[in-house]
Amino acid sequence: MRLPPVRGPITELLFDRLAARPGTPLPGVPVAGGLDDDDLQLALFACYELHYQGFDDVDDAWEWEPALLGFRRVLEGELERALAAAVPRPDPAAAGEVRRALGRLTCADDGPGVSLYLQREADLETFREFVVHRSIYHLKEADPHTWAIPRLSGGPKAALVEIQADEYGGGRRERMHSELFRATMRGLGLDDSYGAYLARVPAATLAISNVMSLFGLHRRLRGALLGHLAAIEMTSSVPNRRYATGLRRLGGDPETARFFEEHVQADAVHEQIAANDMCGGFAAGHPELAGDILYGAACALALERRWADQVLACWERGAGSLRGQPVPASAGRAP
Structure with a gap:
C-alpha cells in the first residue's frame, strides 16, 4: 500500500x-x-x-x-x-451491572438499515460498494483490539485471547477472518490487496477504524476498547445473517458468502464471552473504568449509525457512496 x-x-x-x-x-x-x-x-x-x-x-x-x-x-x-x-456518555453503572448495561445499550440500538437493504433490495454494485467500505477494517480484522491483550490480566485477558484466537482462525491461515474477507472480495471481482481502496472511502468509514486504533493504542482507553469490541460482538450475528442472505440472493457462491456466515455463529458465542467474562470481569477489577466500557460501546454503535445513515442516503437516491467513479471489477469472479 x-x-x-x-x-x-x-x-x-x-x-x-x-x-x-x-x-x-x-x-x-x-x-x-x-x-x-x-x-x-x-x-x-x-x-x-x-x-x-x-x-x-x-x-x-x-x-x-x-x-x-x-x-x-x-x-x-x-x-x-x-x-x-x-456520543453522550451512557448513564453510570456499578461494576456488577456492566453486563446488563451493555445489553440495554445494544438492545436499544435498533441498528442501521444497511443490513436489511442489502438483504432485500441492493443490486450487485451496491453490495460491492459495501464490501469496499468494510475492507478498510476487515482486512486487518481484530488487530486494533489485540492491542489490549498485554494491558489485561487474569480472566479478562483470557476471555479476549479466546475471542481473538477465533478471529485469527485458531492458527490456520485459511480460517482467519481477514482471509475469509479476501475470498469475499475476490468472489465479487474486487481487488483483495491490503488498503487497495483507501483512496475511495469517505471520512465516516475511516472514522470507524480510527476510533478503534485510538482506543487500542492508548492504555488509558483500554476500558473503552473492551466496550467497543463487546458492542461489535453483541450486534453482529443478525446483520451478518442478512448480509449472507443478500449475497446469496445476488448469486454469491458459498466461498464468497462464508465470511458473513462464519460471523453468524462465531459472534453469537463471542457475545457472551465479551460481555460477561471480558467486560464484566474487567469492570469487577477496575470499577473506576466501568463508565469507559459503556462509552466505548456507545461510540461503536454511534459511529456505525452515522456511517449507515450516510451510505443509505446515497443508495436510496441512486448515488454511489464511495469517492470517485464506480469501482471496476478486477479479474476476480463476480457473480
Whole structure:
C-alpha cells in the first residue's frame, strides 16, 4: 500500500513529510476538523497505519518519530473532542451491572438499515460498494483490539485471547477472518490487496477504524476498547445473517458468502464471552473504568449509525457512496 492522494492541507503537509527522511520536522496542524472531515480522518488513519502494515513509500522509522507523534496527538485531540460532542456518555453503572448495561445499550440500538437493504433490495454494485467500505477494517480484522491483550490480566485477558484466537482462525491461515474477507472480495471481482481502496472511502468509514486504533493504542482507553469490541460482538450475528442472505440472493457462491456466515455463529458465542467474562470481569477489577466500557460501546454503535445513515442516503437516491467513479471489477469472479 502506498500513500493515497491528499484530501486537504493536513494530508498535504503530512504526506509531504512522510515522503522525506524520518526526523524531518512537522509544523503545527494547519486545520482541524471532526468526524466527517475527510482531511483529518485520512491524516489520522495514515498516522495509525504506521503501527499496522505501513506504507511502501514511507520509512518504517517514522512510526515512533517524536515529531510525528506530536502531530498525531493534535489530530487525536480533535477526534476525541468530536466523539465527546457526538456520543453522550451512557448513564453510570456499578461494576456488577456492566453486563446488563451493555445489553440495554445494544438492545436499544435498533441498528442501521444497511443490513436489511442489502438483504432485500441492493443490486450487485451496491453490495460491492459495501464490501469496499468494510475492507478498510476487515482486512486487518481484530488487530486494533489485540492491542489490549498485554494491558489485561487474569480472566479478562483470557476471555479476549479466546475471542481473538477465533478471529485469527485458531492458527490456520485459511480460517482467519481477514482471509475469509479476501475470498469475499475476490468472489465479487474486487481487488483483495491490503488498503487497495483507501483512496475511495469517505471520512465516516475511516472514522470507524480510527476510533478503534485510538482506543487500542492508548492504555488509558483500554476500558473503552473492551466496550467497543463487546458492542461489535453483541450486534453482529443478525446483520451478518442478512448480509449472507443478500449475497446469496445476488448469486454469491458459498466461498464468497462464508465470511458473513462464519460471523453468524462465531459472534453469537463471542457475545457472551465479551460481555460477561471480558467486560464484566474487567469492570469487577477496575470499577473506576466501568463508565469507559459503556462509552466505548456507545461510540461503536454511534459511529456505525452515522456511517449507515450516510451510505443509505446515497443508495436510496441512486448515488454511489464511495469517492470517485464506480469501482471496476478486477479479474476476480463476480457473480
